[in-house]
Amino acid sequence: MKILMTLLTLFSFIYAAQIDEFAAEVNYLRNYEMAIKTAKKQNKIVMLVVVGDYCPWCKKFERKTLTDSAIMAKTNESFVAIIIDKYKDKGKYPQEFSAPLIPAVFFINPKDGKSVQETVAYMKPDEFMENMDYAISLNKSEKKQ
C-alpha cells in the first residue's frame, strides 16, 4: 500500500501542471475556500495571485518576484497565499477576481471576502513589497476601527 501511495504521488508530481508545481515550490494553496478558512483561523489576509499559463509576464512575475526571498518571507509571515489560473480554474473562485489584466494580485479580507487592495501587471520585488505593506497597513487600520 505504501509503495502504491509513493508511486501515485510520484506519478501525480510528474504530470502536475506547472501552476501546481509552482504552488508546491512556494507553499501557495490552490483551493480558494481552503485559503479563506485558513486565513480566518490564522488571522491573516488572503493573497490571491491570478495568472494564466499562456502569459509570459505571469511567468516572469512568478520567477522573479514571488520567489524572491524577501517576498516569500513576507508572504509566509503575513498572508495566506493562493494561486489560480484565470481560465483553467474558472468556477473555483469568485468571478469578481477574474481580472481583465494578469498577472493580478488581490489582497482579500477573509471575513467578508472583499478585496482591500489590488495590483495589476508585472512588478519587481521592491514594488510588490510596497503593495504587500500597504495591504497589511490597511488591514491593521481596519482592525483598530
Added chain:
Amino acid sequence: MKKLFLAFLLSSSLNCASLYTLDNVHSLNLYFASEASFLDQDKKAALKNMVTEKLTKAGFVLGETDASIFVVKIDALKIQETQAIHIEIGLGEEVVAKRKEKVQTFAYTYLENKFIKTQDPYTQTSTLLASLVDAFIKAHKEDNE
C-alpha cells in the same frame, strides 16, 4: 487616495524593461545576418562594431565558446525610392523545454524587432539597431540588479 496609489504603482510597473528573463547572461557570440542591398560590407562592419562596442561596454564578454548567441537580423525590401526594413535582435541558446522527458532545444529567450519605411535606410537602421541593443542592455541590467 487608494486609486491614486494604485495608479502610481501600475504606471511604474509598466515601465519594466522586458517580459523576458535575462538573469546570468554574461557571455555572448554575435551573429550578424543581413542581405539588405543598402548595406555594403563597410556599413555591415560599422553596424557590427557599434553593437559589439555597446555590448562590451555593458560588461558582456564576447567570443567565448558555447556562449548565448546574440542575433542581429536585418531584412529590407526596396519599393521605388523607399526601403521597407525589418530589424530584429534576439538571444538564442540551448534550453531545456518543459515537455515530457525534458527535451533540449535551441530557443530564442529574447526577441525584439522594429519595422520601418525610410528613404534614409542606413542612418535609420543604425539608430533603430542602437535603440534595440540599448533596450536589451537595459532589460539585462534590470534583471541582474
